[in-house]
Amino acid sequence: xxxxxxxxxxxxxxxxxxxxxxxxxxxxxxxxxxxxxxxxxxxxxxxxxxxxxxxxxxxxxxxxxxxxxxxxxxxxxxxxxxxxxxxxxxxxxxxxxxxxxxxxxxxxxxxxxxxxxxxxxxxxxxxxxxxxxxxxxxxxxxxxxxxxxxxxxxxxxxxxxxxxxxxxxxxxxxxxxxxxxxxxxxxxxxxxxxxxxxxxxxxxxxxxxxxxxxxxxxx
Numbered sequence: 670x671x672x673x674x675x676x677x678x679x680x681x682x683x684x685x686x687x688x689x690x691x692x693x694x695x696x697x698x699x700x701x702x703x704x705x706x707x708x709x710x711x712x713x714x715x716x717x718x719x720x721x722x723x724x725x726x727x728x729x730x731x732x733x734x735x736x737x738x739x740x741x742x743x744x745x746x747x748x749x750x751x752x753x754x755x756x757x758x759x760x761x762x763x764x765x766x767x768x769x770x771x772x773x774x775x776x777x778x779x780x781x782x783x784x785x786x787x788x789x790x791x792x793x794x795x796x797x798x799x800x801x802x803x804x805x806x807x808x809x810x811x812x813x814x815x816x817x818x819x820x821x822x823x824x825x826x827x828x829x830x831x832x833x834x835x836x837x838x839x840x841x842x843x844x845x846x847x848x849x850x851x852x853x854x855x856x857x858x859x860x861x862x863x864x865x866x867x868x869x870x871x872x873x874x875x876x877x878x879x880x881x882x883x884x885x886x887x888x
Contacts, residue, residue, distance in 0.1 A: 718799040718832045719885065725802025729860030732882045742826065742886050743772050746791070749824075749882070750776060757787040761816035765791060765826055782815050789822035795846070795855075796839040797832045797883070803859040804883070805839045809852035817858060823878035828886045 714721055723733045734749075736742040746769070750758055760766045761780035769777040780790055792812075796805040804825055806817050817823055833839045836857065843851060862877030 718834060719829060719887075722797050722799035722802055722832055723885070725799065726797075726860070726883055727802075729802050730881070731802065731860050732880065734882060734884045736884055736886045738888050739768065739886060742884055743769070743774060745884060746777070746824075747774060753788070755788045757784065758789050758791070759784065759787045759816075759820070760791040761810070761812040762791065762793045762826070763811060765793065780812050780816050782812065782819065787820055789824055790816050790820040791824040791826060792816045794825050794827050794831065796842050797827050797885075798834075798836055798839050798857070799832055800835050801857075801859060803836075803857045804881075805836075805843075806856050806858060807843065807852035808854035809843075809847060813852070814854055817856070818862070818877040821878060822880045822882070823858075824882045824884065826884045826886065828888060 716724070723735075726733050734745050736745055758777050759780040760769065760777050763779075766777065766779055769775075777791065780787075792806070793810060794804050794806050795810070797803075798805060804817075804827075806813055808814050810816075817825075831842070833842060840855075843855065858881070861879055861881050
């Protein structure tokens with residue numbers, strides 16, 4: 670077996686790195702934070718978690734639609750489809766797609782990554798993080814990597830049981846659902862896609878959906 674020789678200059682650099690790593694690690698800055706509970710860090714609110722999420726989600730540019738039950742959900746989806754005049758509305762959730770078709774919403778079709786012309790896609794999610802108004806999605810959901818980001822409009826259907834206070838609570842919910850086999854991708858979507866890379870001007874809908882709806886089912 671051939672042994673590659675290391676140059677003197679390279680060996681000097683590696684030696685310095687080894688010496689640096691062998692020294693004691695830096696102490697954690699602000700160690701007192703570890704002793705603080707989340708409730709002590711964040712201000713308490715008189716609002717319910719659902720109301721906190723709705724307020725934060727709307728503040729970030731999302732569109733929140735409250736649905737009393739799944740029948741209300743169907744009516745609101747139908748109304749949005751008619752109002753927007755969409756030609757192609759997709760759904761990545763087999764469970765939701767079955768509900769739509771069983772209730773004669775035949776204009777909703779199964780999501781297909783090859784269909785690049787659809788105006789909007791309906792997905793489910795893993796959790797709603799109320800403190801930040803964020804949607805927790807993962808690759809554990811059907812087409813979880815593509816459906817939430819590929820289409821111009823992202824429509825999320827979520828339920829009251831999925832509302833959590835913080836990201837850690839969302840991760841705990843994932844662990845409860847998937848056990849030790851966590852999805853390889855866990856993503857936190859906060860409002861529509863946006864960037865300020867172009868001349869420091871905020872542009873919405875560049876790297877993902879320009880509009881995000883959350884249809885919240887109170888059940």
